[in-house]
Amino acid sequence: MLKDLYRDSMSGIHPDSGLVSKTKEAMYNQLEAARRDSDSSQTITKTVFPDNELIAETGKKRNVFGSKSAKIACAAVLVAVFAGIAVIFGVVAENGIGPGHLDSGGGFSGANPGRDSSDISVSQVNKTSVPTVIITTSASVVEIGDVTVSAVTTKITSSTAASVTDNGAVSLSVAHATTTTCTVTSQTKAVSAAVVTTTAPPPPNGNEPGENPPRDPFGDEPHRDGLFYYDPDYDPDSREPAPDDGYEFLFKEDGISYFFESRKSERVLVLYNGVEYTLRDAIDRGIVSHSQLLECSAFVCVASADDMPYSPGAELIHSGAKSELEESGGCWDMQSDLPAPPK
Amino acid sequence: MNPHSSEKVDCVEKIIEKYSETVYKLAFSNMRQKENADDVYQEVFLSYIKSAPEFESEEHEKAWFIKVTVNCCRDMWRKESRHPCVSLEEAEDVPAESKNEVLAEYLLRLSPDDRILIHLLYFEGYSAKEIAEMTGKSPSSVRMKLSRARRLLKKIMEEDGFYA
Numbered sequence: 238m239l240k241d242l243y244r245d246s247m248s249g250i251h252p253d254s255g256l257v258s259k260t261k262e263a264m265y266n267q268l269e270a271a272r273r274d275s276d277s278s279q280t281i282t283k284t285v286f287p288d289n290e291l292i293a294e295t296g297k298k299r300n301v302f303g304s305k306s307a308k309i310a311c312a313a314v315l316v317a318v319f320a321g322i323a324v325i326f327g328v329v330a331e332n333g334i335g336p337g338h339l340d341s342g343g344g345f346s347g348a349n350p351g352r353d354s355s356d357i358s359v360s361q362v363n364k365t366s367v368p369t370v371i372i373t374t375s376a377s378v379v380e381i382g383d384v385t386v387s388a389v390t391t392k393i394t395s396s397t398a399a400s401v402t403d404n405g406a407v408s409l410s411v412a413h414a415t416t417t418t419c420t421v422t423s424q425t426k427a428v429s430a431a432v433v434t435t436t437a438p439p440p441p442n443g444n445e446p447g448e449n450p451p452r453d454p455f456g457d458e459p460h461r462d463g464l465f466y467y468d469p470d471y472d473p474d475s476r477e478p479a480p481d482d483g484y485e486f487l488f489k490e491d492g493i494s495y496f497f498e499s500r501k502s503e504r505v506l507v508l509y510n511g512v513e514y515t516l517r518d519a520i521d522r523g524i525v526s527h528s529q530l531l532e533c534s535a536f537v538c539v540a541s542a543d544d545m546p547y548s549p550g551a552e553l554i555h556s557g558a559k560s561e562l563e564e565s566g567g568c569w570d571m572q573s574d575l576p577a578p579p580k
Numbered sequence: 581m582n583p584h585s586s587e588k589v590d591c592v593e594k595i596i597e598k599y600s601e602t603v604y605k606l607a608f609s610n611m612r613q614k615e616n617a618d619d620v621y622q623e624v625f626l627s628y629i630k631s632a633p634e635f636e637s638e639e640h641e642k643a644w645f646i647k648v649t650v651n652c653c654r655d656m657w658r659k660e661s662r663h664p665c666v667s668l669e670e671a672e673d674v675p676a677e678s679k680n681e682v683l684a685e686y687l688l689r690l691s692p693d694d695r696i697l698i699h700l701l702y703f704e705g706y707s708a709k710e711i712a713e714m715t716g717k718s719p720s721s722v723r724m725k726l727s728r729a730r731r732l733l734k735k736i737m738e739e740d741g742f743y744a
């Protein structure tokens with residue numbers, strides 16, 4: 238009955254013709270832009286290896302490249318080799334369009350004559366278990382905000398993984414992946430595309446490479462530090478404190494508030510009607526029921542007084558809520574906050 | 581005359597024809613607002629062009645469109661939470677008349693995520709397991725959420741005398 242009603246209610250929902258034609262036009266334009274990009278961009282492939290010293294310490298992988306300077310030398314050789322290959326195959330663009338050539342100075346000719354492969358360097362700078370790749374191009378070429386970074390794999394998104402520093406370098410963080418491939422392009426076509434491949438060490442949460450970290454209720458991947466960041470303007474790699482001291486308001490709808498909670502604070506906060514409660518306090522006051530904990534991941538809590546009437550909390554706790562939580566990578570680590578179920 | 585090459589026109593026409601309804605209905609079921617559903621619709625098809633994914637099968641392709649639509653809806657909700665706005669229609673508080681409109685109002689009482697689950701189950705006919713794969717939840721979690729959402733819908737509809 239409900240199913241039929243629902244299907245019936247959706248039968249009159251269609252995209253209008255204006256929307257369809259606008260979307261098609263936007264798709265044509267994007268295809269055209271992609272074609273222009275591929276015609277005009279040059280590609281240099283570089284390989285950056287993980288923090289070998291760290292891996293050597295943990296004994297998980299042999300340090301085959303030795304010191305940092307040796308790694309940089311290897312990268313420089315690779316750059317030269319791939320740049321040469323790119324020129325030979327006519328991939329290098331001249332003035333952003335068409336096949337290119339090697340100018341007399343050995344650099345790429347085109348929009349920025351004299352620029353050569355040394356304009357782009359790739360290095361891995363940090364010494365932690367979380368690798369950061371820095372791609373540096375000449376400051377005169379890259380304008381801040383003009384560089385876009387797109388991920389070939391789905392592990393990295395441009396909004397969260399890349400930032401452009403004042404001197405024109407692109408800082409690119411590497412997600413949990415055994416291999417992550419990223420493409421860096423400039424909208425002005427002034428900067429070559431660079432493909433960076435890096436092998437990341439195991440993420441800090443103890444997962445093995447390739448093993449899925451816990452998911453949040455929205456199905457998102459956590460950042461590689463194991464936390465979820467929902468503010469698109471916040472860069473976890475900036476080392477700046479997260480907004481609002483470790484937790485972040487997500488959204489509120491129909492009396493339901495979704496909250497971010499940092500694992501580091503070891504507290505779950507519930508904001509209800511503008512007042513902040515600890516989880517225990519919220520349960521005691523009837524703001525959150527047991528069953529609503531089903532909606533929690535380790536870091537996100539959903540609270541709604543409106544949900545209470547259909548939340549037979551204690552019953553759920555007894556009828557397999559624990560396994561439910563465990564199976565969904567849920568918040569059972571908060572069980573110490575739970576009051577004893579009613580007898 | 582269309583200034584674009586016939587190859588591009590074919591590609592765009594084909595994909596729009598195939599998934600236009602699926603994407604729009606799912607976006608609308610979640611957003612319940614035409615303007616936002618329109619935005620999500622455009623975003624999904626542009627993502628398709630941008631990422632140029634390769635698919636193993638028709639099912640895989642359809643699942644991709646559903647997954648991207650779900651993600652775009654979530655992004656839209658997050659943006660909305662930072663810059664909340666009310667459409668004119670909503671602000672005027674027009675009373676619902678038809679049965680469909682009344683049902684639409686009931687659906688608004690579910691969370692956006694639950695509306696997606698209900699749509700994928702009732703309209704697209706996916707199983708809990710398939711929905712779980714598309715939404716990144718466990719099958720048991722999907723079953724639990726669906727059960728709660730349906731229970732809630734039934735309850736509020738009975739309270740309002742919808743079945744009378």
